Each structure stands twice: as structure tokens, then as C-alpha cells.
Amino acid sequence: MKPNFIISLLSLFFVLLSSTTAWAQEKAVIKGQISLSNNDAADNVSVVLKGTKIGTVTDSQGFYEIKNITPGNYTIRISAVGHTTKEENITVNEGESLTRNFIIINNSEQLEEIFVKGNANKYTKSESSYVSKMSIKNLENSQVYSVVTKDLMKDQLVVNQDEALKNVPGLYQLWASTGRVGDGGSFFASRGFITQSLLRNGIAGKITNNVDASNLERLESIKGPSATLFGSLLTSYGGLINRVTKKPYDRFGGEISYQSGSYGLNRLTADVNTSLNDDDTALLRINAAYNNANTFQDYGHTRSYFFAPSFSYKVNDKLTISIDAELSNVDASSMSLIYIPFDATPSSLGLYDAKDIKMNWKRSFTGDEFMMNTKTSNIFAQANYEMSDKWKSQTVLSTSSNQSVGPQTWFYLSGNNQMSRNAWNINGRDNIIEFQQNFNGEFELFGMKHRTLAGGDIYRLESKSGFGYLSGDINNIFKSDYDVVDYSASNANYYNFNPKNVDALFVNGYQYKAITSLTTYSAYAADVINVTDKLIVSAALRFDHFQNDGTFNPAANTKTGNYSQNALSPKFGLVYQIVKDQVSIFGNYQNSFKNVGFTMADVGGTAQLKAFDPEKANQFEGGVKINAFSNKVSATFSYYNIEVKDIVRAGVLANTNIQDGNQTSKGFEAEITANPISGLNFIFGYAFNNSKLNNANANVNGLRPETAGPENLINYWISYSLQTSKFKGLGIGFGGNYADKTFIYNKNVVNATTNATENQTFTLPSYAVVNAAIYYDQPKYRLSIKVNNLTDELYFNGYTTINVQAPRTFMGSVAYKF
CATH class of the missing domain: 2.60.40.10 (Immunoglobulins)
Structure with missing residues (x-):
């Protein structure tokens, strides 16, 4: 130049x-x-x-x-x-x-989300209109729920939903997102049962990959069987996860941030909000993110794009409409999931704990990136109409489309430090549409205040799934090993297991395709009654008509499993405020169900096709909720007892089932958030769960199911920021998670030598992970540094798989606010 x-x-x-x-x-x-x-x-x-x-x-x-x-x-x-x-x-x-x-001045008549807490507890539970589909305060609600606030996510430099959910007491990640259509989202254990994140702003919003945090306002984990208000397809016996997204507001503003860290992390996010007209009736907010990172193993990579526009328009003083979208494109390689073969036992492998596996966990045992592409396109439209001062109408339409294409790998353990390498090819997509109508009202009857909900929804799912296997034998598709390697030594053929070599085998392998569809028609009603100023009684009931069109196999030209079923789900609650708006005691009864449909049954020693009744889960719970000292201390303590009846289990005859199983799940949960002095905030959670299968098959009867997760879980985070010095805004934070050992194999096995029955287990060891952060927050910018897994703990999660977690990682962030 x-x-x-x-x-x-x-x-x-x-x-x-x-x-x-x-x-x-x-x-x-x-x-x-x-x-x-x-x-x-x-x-x-x-x-x-x-x-x-x-x-x-x-x-x-x-x-x-x-x-x-x-x-x-x-x-x-x-x-x-x-x-x-x-x-x-x-x-x-x-x-x-x-x-x-x-x-x-606080407006006590407005019960929507209160974002302005002042110099108070920024990690506290927020009031939510989604938990009960009506505006009631946490202390008036007999149901337990936990909220992960945006301030907590910001202090922890959270980049995805799974990281944020580590702050929920009793929620344990069993399996990270696979990206597969059908079950691609992460699996969690809640109160002894599997659940997933399938709701967005209280309605269906499925994403088959890990949800990006850039559009999250907060996360809500609603505990216990909740089918009464949300249906059985989006919930589990242990609860549900609802993500609440960012909404537009009436001024220009936003934030742009860049984040970098270990293993090639590069992340760019943007949050831009503006009013589109002079009277602030048309508002637009756009959140976007680009993420590019390697895994800590020799092969493994993720690249993703996320775009989430949100538009609202106030037509007049009574009617407001909004349209939101979530668009994502993710290319990701699967982590090395390790299984115990279905025909093996810990004693046959000589392995009883994940730490017995003498493996260098930074080796992926793949020779290149096995990349799967996942696309998500979710659209949401909502109309809120004030019919009168006391009655409101909410109409919501949600559409969700997910597509997955590409290979995935997994490994089976065998004895003598060996394991087989396997792969399959995924090609599928699903489409979900849900229409929901809610009416909320208030009235007085016999001197008692009633807050009422009446609503209904229609849910439709259509799914096309395709799987390609290495084996051409339909009876041996999951035992079609690519090869067997010694995971403790060098391997001359280490790099042979790669997409090019595997694709050549898929051509002659077995191909399976299926088309499924189902529809649910639902109606529900709820009433919250102030018997007195302090005594509150609630009741709700849901009716579902479930229509499963079955599974169609195009190659065989057959359809199987089609059926229709009806179910009722009630719910009751009782709250008494010992100290008005500060301390309440509560109790609840909640119900949920699971449609089983037609399957081959063992009927008096004869195999017959039979329609089974829905499984039923009933929960009784009681506890205390506290919100005291001007919101500086918030706490919930609860004990629950869940019993699931009529579980379908394997019959005596081969390939048949009977319906008389039972599972009990009892436990205690505690959550405390506090702001004891200016600038100091902390959250602490503890959960104990005792789950047991009763009247089950002999190999699992009386045992804790592998899906229940650990018995004891602890989560905590403490942060402090300077308030008065010239370094005002400088803060530090630290916290982490503790988990008991958990079973990925827990069965009663007959010893071939002694012919005696013995309990055999394979466990993932207990762990204590500590994270730390430092930040400098100013009105126009924020600088942050964080270390995850500060002590470089080797730890795992899973329930049928052994999933090694990341070692110590560093990341830093620079954000500009405008």
C-alpha cells in the first residue's frame, strides 16, 4: 500500500x-x-x-x-x-x-411476568401465566415449579438449554440431543421418570437438537404428572419443561456478543429490538446466533445457525396479535455413545463401573466426522383479545417441522478391553400442528373469588422415519458390527471407520421406512377459588380423545397399531397462606396417563391382539412455599409420592405383554434463592428420589429403574458484584452440580454356574463438578470469563449409554449493549 x-x-x-x-x-x-x-x-x-x-x-x-x-x-x-x-x-x-x-410503584393488579425486581433476588422464581394457564402467583399455586432466569443464564455464560437446566433441582440429563427425528431432543430424569423439552410458551414447540439459548427469556420446569393442562404427549409422569422466549418491547435496543473458548469455540449472537411505528403498536425483535465448535475428542464438530424473529401488533385496546418463528440448521457429529449389549451382563464383560473402562476418553474411535444435518422450522401465531374487564381470550396456533439426515455411530462393549464399532443412517422428518383456544375469567360466587380457565386444543403429528443399517439381516440389524477394536491400545485400523467406508456398506444393508400419524382432541377446565383471603382451593379436569392412525410400512404395504382411546385426567390443589403473600402451605393431587393401544397380549396363556387401557400416574404432594423480606428470600420445600399403575410389561409367552405392572417414586425437593445483601445472589437445590419397580418382570422386580437417574442431586450457584466502588459492576460467581452414582444396568440375573438369582449392576460413578466465572457488567458492555469443570473431573451421564462429559474448558465473552 x-x-x-x-x-x-x-x-x-x-x-x-x-x-x-x-x-x-x-x-x-x-x-x-x-x-x-x-x-x-x-x-x-x-x-x-x-x-x-x-x-x-x-x-x-x-x-x-x-x-x-x-x-x-x-x-x-x-x-x-x-x-x-x-x-x-x-x-x-x-x-x-x-x-x-x-x-x-408496583401494580399488584397486574400478574404477568414481573421483570423488574430492583436490587433484589435476580435468581428468584418469576410469576408465570404458563404453569397454570392463568395468572396466579407462585404462593397461590399448589403445583411446584422451578424457573431458570435470564440473569442466571447470563451470569453462567450459558449457550444452550441443556446447560441452563443444570440449575433445576432434581432434573438430571440422561442423554444429550441426538438430532434424530422422533427422539432427537435431550432426555432428562425428573422425579424418577423420563421427560423432554417439548413445550414453548405453553404449547407444542419441539426441537430435535439442543435448543440455542440466544432466544430464551427463561426456562420453566413444572414438576409432577401434568397431563391435565398440557396433555400426555408433551409431558411425562415426572413433569415437563417449558421454554419461554424473548418478546419485543417498545423501544430500540439490543445486544451483540462474541464468545470464544476451548476446542475452537466461536459463537456470535445478536438481539435487536425496535418499534416499527410512532405509537409503538408494531414491535419487532430478532434474535440470531452462529455457533462453531469442536468437541474435546479427536473427531467431533458442531456448526449451527439460529434465527428467531418475533413480531407483535396491537390492533386496538382489546386485540393484540403476535407471530414468532424459530429457524435452525445444525450440522453435528454424534458423540461416541457406548452401550452394554442387550445379550451381555456386567459379569460377562468383567466391567461394573464406567471407571473400569481403561480408555483414553479423548479418542473418538472414528476416522472422520460422521455429520448429521438437522433442520427445524417452528412458527407460532397468537391472538389475545380482552372480551371485557374480567374475561380474556387467547388463541394460539403452533407448527413445528423437523428434518434429520445423516449417519450416527455407537459402540458395544465386549470383554478384554474390546468394543465393536457400529453405524446407522438416518433420514426422517416430522410435522406437528397444534391449535389451542383458552378463555380466562374472574367472577364472584357466594362471596368467593373464582379465577377460571376453559379451553381445548387439537394436536396433529405426522412423521416419516427412515433408517439404514450395515446388516442386510432384519433379525440382526443392531449386531452388525463394522469391526472390533481394542480401546486400550493402538489400532492400525483406527481411521478405517469413516463415512466413506460406512456409506459403501449401507447400500447392501437393511433399509426401514415407516409413516406414522396421530391426532388428539382435548378439552379442559380449571377453577381457582379463594374461599377466604388466605385459603385457596383449585380443581381441573381434562378429556382427551386419542386417535392413532398406526404405522404404515410402504415396502410391505401394511399398517399396524392403529387405535382410538379416551382418557380423563383430574387435578386438585389446596393452598393456605400462613402469612399473606409470604408463606403458604400447599398440597396437590395430580394425574397423568399414557396411551398404550393395541399390542400382542398374554390372555390366559394364549397370544391375542388386545387394546390395553392407558397407564395411569397419580401424585400426592405437600410442602411449603416462601417469598419473604421483599422478595429477597424465596424457597420451596416439598414431599411427593407418585404411583404408576397398569404398566405394560412382558408376558410369560414370547413376544406378548400383560398390563399389571407398577412403579412407585417418592422423594423430597428443596430450592432456595436469596439476595441477603446488596449484590449477593445465590440459588441452591437439593433433590432425593426413591424409585422402585413393583409387580414387574423378575429381572427388574423390586429394583430402581435405569431411567430414574441418581437418588441424590445438588445444584448451586453463588454470585457477588461490587455495588459502590469505582469497580461497580465487577462480579464473580461459582457453583456446580453433585450427583450420586446412577445405574445404566440394574437387573436380577440367573447365575449360569450356581443357578441362583443375583443382582448385577453397572454404574456411572458419583461426581461433583465446579464451575466459576468473573464478569464486568456496565450499561453499554459486559465482559465475562468462565471455566467449566474447574477441577477437570472425569464424569459421565446416561441411562442405557455411557456418555463421557467434557473436561475443563475455558470461554470468554464480549457483549455490546445498545
């Missing part, structure tokens, strides 16, 4: 900089502090100059500053959800620095 050109370019740069500086000096500044009526500072409050796109939000101490204001007359507007809006006319002179302080 020529010197004259460089000099000219630098001269132009300094001229522009000088001009900009001179221009800025002519502008004015407005600054001040927003406080709550109890003198606490109010963070994240919107401060705008009405009729313009100029504005900001307050920091954690309630301070705000708006720069570069053209002199003139303005109306400054202070607004926060759940608080009264304030406006004041001001005149701004050239070069002036104007100070304006405000106090805002």
Missing part, C-alpha cells in the same frame, strides 16, 4: 473523528436513578423519550444515562412491566447534563 494513500486515509479518519467529537459536544445528556417504592433500586427499567427511538434501560443499581440528545422539549417515559408508568415533560438545553430521578 502506498505511503501517500495511508497518510490520506489517516487524515480522513482524524477529520471524521474530530467532527464527530465536536458534534457530540453540542448534544445534551439526561441521567438519574429509578427506585421502587420501598427505596430499592429498579434494574432493567425502560427510559425513553416519548415519540422518538432514543432511550436506554437502567443498570443493576437503577441508574440510567441517555447521551447525544438534541436540545428541545421532550416527554421522558419510565415504564416497567408490573409497575405504573410515569411521564414527565422536560426541556433540554444545549450541552446540558440534566438529572431526573423517579420512583415507580
